Amino acid sequence: MFDLARRASLFAATAFALALAAPQGPALADVPESSDPIKLAVLEWTGQHITTYIAGQVLERMGYTVEYVTAGSFPSANGTADGDLSATLELWNNNLGDYWPQLLAEGKAEDIGDVGLDAREGWIYPKYVEASCPGLPAWDAFLGCAELFATPETLPNGRFLEYPADWGDRATRLIVENSLAFESVPAGSEGALIAELKSAIEKQQPLVMMFWAPHWVLSTVEYGWVDIPADLVEKYSMNKPHTIKTAWPGLKDKWPAAYKLLKALKITNEIQQPLMDLVDNQGQDVREVTAKWLDENEAVWRAWVDQAMM
């Protein structure tokens, strides 16, 4: 899993790194710059928990005190702007609402770069639907099968399950503005989206809905993405959601090294997805899972620490 050569070079790299070789080793001379706890927002989904606990545990091993604060979406935005939260990691621009972009634009919260996830968004259907609609995932075949997805309320149109109303209505606009034979129904919450997916699969019923990857539920089901034509994808910005890290603007002055570390932090699908599986499908504790990951992947995170200490 790790690159030995890189690991060796890292070991030799700096005195800082050596000092850090022992987990929870003595704090570095300049770190922490302040003994106040760095507060990281714990939002509502597992991927974000993994990203946050990895970041937090690296910070702890650098000698910082870290506090994990559970927060909803709006409270986290407000908290990050006020400094009640030092950083909120892994925000998805596809379900951000209006407030976060506004704060970032006004400079009340700072965008400190991409998380590193290779995210995807689009319309998914359970794999077995291909049996009753053979042309899938081709767009024309999908449009031809509209009636297959119909329910009593939407007849003769197909039923399309849309994101909750407060996440935006891009799919609905695509459907309405292009007069597709579908009627979009907003889900109301992420739980509702997943409950519908689980239920449809149990009953082997047709379902098409707006969704995104990586998501833990996708490792438990067989599914396909509808091939939406490139011009529509472009027009309704339905290609790649990106995931960003945000920080309280005061972070870089109060804890410069921690700020640089969070900037350097990169969590890829390869890191996140197996851990998500351990937590969501095997019921392990997220803190234990990330601590174990840190023990086994020192090379990866020590590279971030190096960047932070430069």
Added chain:
Amino acid sequence: MTGPAAFRAWGRRQGGKAMALADHTLRPRGVLGLDLSDPTLQAWLMAAGVVALVFILAGFAPWLTKLPDTFVVPLNDWFNDAMTWFVGVAKPVFRAISWAVEFPMSWLQGLLHWLPWPAVFIGVAAIAYRAGGRRLVLFSLAAMLYMLVTGYWAPSMNTLALVGVSVPVSLAIGFFMGLLAFKSRAAERIIQPTLDLMQTVPTFAYLIPILLLFGLGPVVGLIASAIYAAPPMVRNTILGLQRVPPEIIESGRMSGCTSRQVLWWVQVPSAVPTLMIGVNQTVMAALSMVIIAAVIGSFADIGWELLNTLRKAEFGRSLLAGVCIVLIAMVLDRISRGFAERQAGVRDHGPKGIARYRGAALVLAAMAVAVVLATFIEPLHEYPRAWEFVPKEPLDAIVSFVNTTFPATLEWIKVKALFFFLLPIQKGFVAIAKPTSWGFEVTPLVQVIYAVVVAGLAYGASRIGGWKGALAVILFGGVYFIGMLNVPWPVFFLVVGLLAYQAAGRGIALMALAFMAFMLLSGVWHQTMVSIYLCGAAVIVSNLIGCAVGTWAALDDRVSRVVGPIVDLLQTMPAFVYLIPVIMFFQVGDLPALLAIISYAIAPAIRYTEHGIRNVRPDAVEAAQAIGCTSRQILFQVKLPLAVPEIMLGVNQVIMFALAMLTVSALVGTKELGQEVYRALTSADPGRGAIAGLSMAFIAIVADRIVQAWAAQRKKALGL
């Protein structure tokens, strides 16, 4: 009620002659047996004319059906500007409060986490023993064991810390507000409507202002729950102080007390039993806020656990977490009620005098021993994860079993409920009846048949309930025909205004009109109509089922013993838990929302009906028995009519509960005021949230006033 009065009331239900005789007035009868000189009836006949006119005019003036956006007053922006200004000025003060309140909270949280679980067991058991004896001890121990074994110990302790600090804050605020209202008429005039708003504006609506003022932290949840939980304490404080017999106060004065001394040494102590009821209600209200506080976060409590499981649609886990909340609520309820009854002198389980302190010392010593032991024996300090037992799979399996075994039945229920109940009320029979749904098109002939059927039903209803019964049928028939969303707003104004006027007088009618104007002009009329449609449908079903079950429980003790705990469970289990299976069975839409609302709102219907029937004056029943009524006649012609005022209070509660559930049903995608509140939350638009929240409160207040007045009228008419 005296014997003859009861008999008269009974006689009134005997239809035609007996009714007229009992009323002492034989009025001339007009068309169809209607008394056209009755001014209330005249008003409705005139209203019918106006309604017809509005429908004709609506064809030419579409603004009668939907007010154009240009008329909408930008209340929203005004509110936001005011809010921004206020936050700018007052933020430091509120942040200081926030900082100060956080201390006791994190201290209590720290204490509960530091104490090893056996010590908490001992402490709670001791309190339970003082409050309710051995049975309560066993129950509390079982409840705590459940939290421990299912792995929810830590979040449960956080919840306890939250409640432990928010309840005293609510009690203090509540007591002093109550005292103020008791002392000063002017203060009472401000406090009473404030209480209504505190209890009816959904918490989500004021989360944004609280967050902006106090900043992110556990304090936000605390303030939110303190606001919601204080009103019962205020009400009970006022009531308790008012009920102190004047002789006691007199004797206080005579022994030379100053008025301050009379208050603190005489009035307050005499009011303690009522105050304790307020404490109990406040505890329960604070607990019902746990889940709401979790949405803000910053406190990893049991509500947060529940929200996480909801997000993953894990029914089994969410039910297990939900049961923790139910158990905490039941233990706290029994304990606080136990103390309340002890204060009232009903019973006392504790030892007296010096033995009491000996007992307390013994408990503290035992807790200390537990703390010491736990430092050596790790499982006593922290319950090992390996010993946890989380039976979530069987629970999930039950849902899957139903889902996969009866898909056709579930589909049938859904289709029937939608086409024959929900959709007509929402969009109208005219729009919904199609060959695919009802089996026919709405032709002019069908419309005529519809009118004839409604007229027939109205006639039938008039035989039971007079012209008011017929009116109810006609109103419902009209709504069912054109749909709630297509009712022109002037018609709605007229009907509600007239109802309010006749039931509760001019003041309430004017208030109702002002509130409706607010909703219309602030641009949330459509959402208001959706809310009323959804709540109305839920209220109808809840009352039909609830009254039937309540009646059955009142007649059969065995049924009552089964129903009682179920009602407790329905009221304390966060409704979020039911959302997952309901969505799995019926898919996202109005039906899951309706079922979620009913699951919560049905409880008071059952409870009040049972209570009402059980508490019918025995002399009325005996009188009926004496003249040879069958038990069926006694039920339908004596007990039920006499229980009507109480049942009406149940209806009132059902309406309040249904409205409170709108913010939960928004999670299944409904487009009502609750959804507005959510969208305001995610777009940080406090003005939008405030408007939607106030609209919900206004609906609740108007409905409350009308139903209360109506119940009072019935009560008076029955001579109760």
